[in-house]
Amino acid sequence: MGDRLSDLLARKAELERQIIEAQREQKAEAIARVRQLMNEHGLSLADLSARPAPPRKAAAAAKVPAKYRNKDTGETWSGRGLQPKWLRNALAAGRTIDEFAL
Numbered sequence: 001m002g003d004r005l006s007d008l009l010a011r012k013a014e015l016e017r018q019i020i021e022a023q024r025e026q027k028a029e030a031i032a033r034v035r036q037l038m039n040e041h042g043l044s045l046a047d048l049s050a051r052p053a054p055p056r057k058a059a060a061a062a063k064v065p066a067k068y069r070n071k072d073t074g075e076t077w078s079g080r081g082l083q084p085k086w087l088r089n090a091l092a093a094g095r096t097i098d099e100f101a102l
Helices: 002-041 045-049 085-092
Strands: none
């Protein structure tokens, strides 16, 4: 039985050596492919380590002039987006939007 264990341990050691060698070969092949791609695309190590530029934001929209004003408080609304609370409350109280038009 001791011989069998010795044989198995020897096979295990040989397999581990083969695994390490196969990993080295795969790593070398990967490095070669990366170098080839870098050459084809004119990339440097600095290009790989550089942070990508942040995505460009759309140009800030110009401020839209107010179309409605609360004469009591001076609050305004451009007519875009959700109606402000002051206007919703006034409309709910029976006033018309035309009363606030500029």
